[in-house]
Structure formats: C-alpha cells, structure tokens
Amino acid sequence: METINLTDASLPSSLAEKGLAVTDDAARNVCRVECDVAIVGSGCGGGVAAAVLAGAGHKVVVIEKGNYFTSRDYTSFEGPSINQLYESGGFVTTMNGGGLLLAGSTVGGGSAVNWSACLKTPEFVRREWAAAHGLPLFASPDYAAAMDKVFERLGVTSGCTEEGLQNKVLRKGVREAALPKHVVVYGILVLETDWWPHRFLNKKIADWTVT
Numbered sequence: 001m002e003t004i005n006l007t008d009a010s011l012p013s014s015l016a017e018k019g020l021a022v023t024d025d026a027a028r029n030v031c032r033v034e035c036d037v038a039i040v041g042s043g044c045g046g047g048v049a050a051a052v053l054a055g056a057g058h059k060v061v062v063i064e065k066g067n068y069f070t071s072r073d074y075t076s077f078e079g080p081s082i083n084q085l086y087e088s089g090g091f092v093t094t095m096n097g098g099g100l101l102l103a104g105s106t107v108g109g110g111s112a113v114n115w116s117a118c119l120k121t122p123e124f125v126r127r128e129w130a131a132a133h134g135l136p137l138f139a140s141p142d143y144a145a146a147m148d149k150v151f152e153r154l155g156v157t158s159g160c161t162e163e164g165l166q167n168k169v170l171r172k173g174v175r176e177a178a179l180p181k182h183v184v185v186y187g188i189l190v191l192e193t194d195w196w197p198h199r200f201l202n203k204k205i206a207d208w209t210v211t
C-alpha cells in the first residue's frame with residue numbers, strides 16, 4: 001500500500017484490509033500496527049529477509065521510504081528517473097565530495113535500478129571479512145548455501161539468449177574500442193572470474209571486459 005495516497009483517516013482501514021491488527025491512537029497521533037517483524041527498506045537485503053520470514057509463516061511488514069513505480073509511472077528517461085528512483089535524486093556524495101554514491105530509493109531499493117549482474121562473493125573476500133572483521137558467518141557453509149538459494153530464486157544464468165539494451169551497448173562499446181574480453185556482464189548472469197568491485201576500483205576499464 002502506498003501511504004502517499006492515503007490519509008490519517010484511511011490508513012488504519014487500509015492496513016486492516018491487509019490483515020493487520022491496527023490500533024489507532026488518535027490522541028497521540030500514533031497508529032500501532034501488530035506484526036512479527038518490521039523490516040525497514042525493501043531493497044536486496046530487506047526484500048530477501050521479508051520473503052524468507054513471510055515464507056516461514058511470520059507476519060512481516062516492510063516499510064519503504066521511496067515511492068512505488070511501475071513502467072507506466074515514469075518516463076524511463078535517465079534524468080527524471082534518477083530523480084525519482086535514487087536516494088536524494090542521485091546526489092549523495094562522500095563527506096569530502098570526492099565520491100558520488102548511487103543508491104536506489106524506491107520499492108525494491110537497489111534491485112529496482114541495478115544491472116542484475118550476479119556475483120557470488122569470492123572465497124578470498126569471505127575469508128577476509130571473517131578474519132579481519134570478526135564475521136565468521138561469511139566464511140561458513142551457511143553463507144555459501146544462502147548465496148546458492150538466492151541464485152536459484154533469481155534464476156541466475158550465464159546462458160542468456162536475449163540481452164538487455166544496456167549490455168548490448170556495453171558489448172558494442174567494448175567491441176568497437178577493441179578491448180580484450182574475459183568477463184561476461186549481462187542481466188541476471190554468472191561471473192566466473194576473480195573480478196570483484198573493490199578490485200574494479202583499482203582497475204582501468206580495459207581490464208573490465210565483456211565476452
């Protein structure tokens with residue numbers, strides 16, 4: 001439900017229609033919603049957590065600050081779409097202004113705007129997170145199994161028959177610039193490579209290539 005289309009008066013009944021027990025405390029201007037789990041943010045993390053918890057029978061409420069868009073609701077032109085779908089209209093910088101951070105802020109979070117390139121966290125990164133940051137879960141078989149599950153749910157494949165437009169453009173650019181190729185990058189894919197974002201930051205575009 002989109003609260004932007006609701007009023008203080010219609011919100012409680014809309015929540016109740018979704019099967020939620022709601023107590024409207026008008027005196028304190030509070031609407032109390034009963035659920036087992038409240039998840040803040042509907043992005044890749046929140047979305048997966050919500051699906052797993054709801055699948056296990058919990059009553060889950062996902063709270064998303066961004067608006068909900070379908071393809072009919074926006075132009076698909078880059079300028080206005082970035083404004084509508086990204087955190088702070090796409091203008092979030094690091095403290096010193098040296099870096100620009102792009103993050104989706106809409107229903108689906110980053111998954112609504114990202115490339116759907118699917119990488120499994122490589123062994124060496126998982127070991128580093130576990131050892132250097134005291135996060136043993138990342139080196140465990142449970143984490144590997146969770147990645148497998150997400151890949152299965154998303155239908156990740158390296159056997160795409162129809163590429164998205166952005167990948168066609170990237171492929172054309174790589175071909176025309178005669179860059180060497182060793183990495184596959186297209187919608188919902190598998191990367192069998194040692195490529196990894198923090199390495200990418202130290203690489204030239206020529207090292208990041210497409211088959």
Ligand SMILES: Cc1cc2nc3c(=O)[nH]c(=O)nc-3n(C[C@H](O)[C@H](O)[C@H](O)COP(=O)(O)OP(=O)(O)OC[C@H]3O[C@@H](n4cnc5c(N)ncnc54)[C@H](O)[C@@H]3O)c2cc1C
Nearest residue numbers: 041043044045064065066102105106109110114115116117
């Ligand atoms: C342009 C772009 C392309 C990308 N391409 C890829 C790719 O190809 N492959 C890949 O693996 N990753 C890609 N990523 C990265 C990936 O999308 C993110 O790593 C991922 O979305 C992070 O998931 P998350 O759940 O941590 O947060 P997000 O997906 O960012 O979700 C956070 C959500 O929480 C909401 N939120 C924040 N604060 C509040 C609040 N106080 N109350 C309510 N809601 C709140 C936000 O609006 C947002 O919707 C890309 C990212 C971008 C921006």
